[in-house]
Amino acid sequence: MTSNHSPPTPRDCAPHFAIAIDGPAASGKSTLARKLAQHLGLIMVNSGAMYRAVTWKVLREHIDPRDTAAVISLLDRIQIHCGHDGIMSTITIDGTEPGDELRAPAINANVSIIAAIPEVRMHLIDLQRGYLQHASIVMEGRDIGSVVFPNTPYKIYVDAAESVRAARRVDMGEVDSIAQRDAADSHRSAAPLVVAEGAAILDNSNLSIESGVSAALEILRHQGLDTC
Numbered sequence: 001m002t003s004n005h006s007p008p009t010p011r012d013c014a015p016h017f018a019i020a021i022d023g024p025a026a027s028g029k030s031t032l033a034r035k036l037a038q039h040l041g042l043i044m045v046n047s048g049a050m051y052r053a054v055t056w057k058v059l060r061e062h063i064d065p066r067d068t069a070a071v072i073s074l075l076d077r078i079q080i081h082c083g084h085d086g087i088m089s090t091i092t093i094d095g096t097e098p099g100d101e102l103r104a105p106a107i108n109a110n111v112s113i114i115a116a117i118p119e120v121r122m123h124l125i126d127l128q129r130g131y132l133q134h135a136s137i138v139m140e141g142r143d144i145g146s147v148v149f150p151n152t153p154y155k156i157y158v159d160a161a162e163s164v165r166a167a168r169r170v171d172m173g174e175v176d177s178i179a180q181r182d183a184a185d186s187h188r189s190a191a192p193l194v195v196a197e198g199a200a201i202l203d204n205s206n207l208s209i210e211s212g213v214s215a216a217l218e219i220l221r222h223q224g225l226d227t228c
């Protein structure tokens, strides 16, 4: 992993710790993780962006996402650098920042296929774990509490009603078949979306963002984190 910039005020604890935020698409994981990172002085890592970045590269190279061997061979030919800019994680592939292109409909439609490939997951999990060598983090994704950091005591599974999640995507102006993506992410054999052992479930269907953050901080206090 490379760091682009020093964060403003990361909590530089030794040993570093990870807060795992998992949940389905559009459940509000990213917003919650970002707010928690701001509140606690940690770095927020969006692991979904890493799967999206590999998908971006696959499509850019005109590789069929279902051609698993071709996707795996691409992994040896791309340079992925993960870093952070302030509290936010960043990712570049071969020196290029994919940026907003990661949210394009073609990425939404194909990312679950790429994320189901075990070799892709192993490649990215190494990078995800690498963040802990530098700082304490809030990482959001699908398998953070179950596979990436199974031993962290700080785990939240964020959920919301499917209708609420679909409406959030529409509000964001995004084309995203979240039900289809959730089914693919939950039923794959490699690290499916599950409620990790020890995770507390936070349903934010009827919560404002700020109420969701307060509820998450309360959960983390119960899990033993000093949130002051």
Ligand code: DC
Binding pocket: 025, 026, 047, 048, 049, 051, 052, 111, 112, 115, 116, 140, 141, 142, 143, 144, 181, 185
């Ligand atoms: O969080 P997101 O919607 O940006 O994630 C995009 C896709 O990446 C998601 O459909 C499944 C995959 N993903 C994953 O398999 N494991 C993670 N830790 C994060 C994301």
